[in-house]
Amino acid sequence: MSLAVGVIGAGVMGGFHARLFADEISGARLVAVSDPDPGRAGASAYGAQVFAEGLPLIESDAVEAVLVAAPDTAHHDLVMAAIRLGKPVLCEKPLASTVAQCREIVEADAGRNLVSVGFMRRFDPAYREMKAALDAGRIGAPLLIHCLHRNREAPRWFDGSMIVANAMVHEIDICRWLLDTEYTSASLTQIGDAGDMLLAELHTDRGAVVSVEMFMNAAYGYHVHAEIVGREGTVAMAEPAQVRLRRGSAMQVGYSPDWIGRFADSYRLQDQAWVRACRSGRPCEDMATARDGLLATGYCQQLVEHLPAGGGPLAPRM
Structure with a gap:
């Protein structure tokens, strides 16, 4: 079965990721998009379910894995919610707004390897x-x-x-x-x-x-x-x-x-590697981890x- 992915945030980055999951990433299907702007969310959903907020998307039984492309200040709470529910999450940089918040994520993810960070280069x-x-x-x-x-x-x-x-x-x-x-x-x-x-x-x-x-x-x-x-x-x-x-x-x-x-191919390759890792249950060695996100911040x-x-x-x- 393909991986059911939900994208949080339908701005430039979120909309681009949503298109990739809808059209180009094998082994994945876009099942949900969330954004406070319903028009923007609908335009990026490609027929998938639309949510006004990120937390209900994460909590949806239809969503197996989450990509976070919301504003930076929302990253910590969204990533922590995904960890609590045991769902893999790929978070656009930064992992969180502060070192303390990044550290909390690293500690919550210890031994679970659910969190990846979008350093696509x-x-x-x-x-x-x-x-x-x-x-x-x-x-x-x-x-x-x-x-x-x-x-x-x-x-x-x-x-x-x-x-x-x-x-x-x-x-x-x-x-x-x-x-x-x-x-x-x-x-x-x-x-x-x-x-x-x-x-x-x-x-x-x-x-x-x-x-x-x-x-x-x-x-x-x-x-x-x-x-x-x-x-x-x-x-x-x-x-x-x-x-x-x-x-x-x-x-x-x-x-x-x-x-x-410039980096369209990098995003595609990154998202494909993340989906492959999620489906196999094994971390992708080249993917930036929560620890990498903490160090960068x-x-x-x-x-x-x-x-x-x-x-x-x-x-x-x-």
């Missing part, structure tokens, strides 16, 4: 090829990872703390995963007067350094890039564009306007605290 083909090259020793010992993360446009209220907690959190997780490491310290520089660019340098417990450029209003499109510099070589992403237009003595490369266009909280001083020590908060 772990399933991105480019990152996975980079990790395979690194793990195989093809570039020698890693020394440095260069990362850039540029959005085309961000709301005016997207300040320095949100740049860290809502955007750079992906670099924090993916570089931990690539290097199998934890962070020990960071330096932070806010660039320009607009408050929309941040440069971070994170040191790790294995000696490698992670540099991250965050630019929230890059104008030309959504652009994520990474390169690992090793003792014997480098491995880097190619440009993500699918086509190159040559005309008038010039070549043009297109960029996605947003993260969904902890590092982000420390970085936000260090912003005024320009950096400071980091430690895993467990």
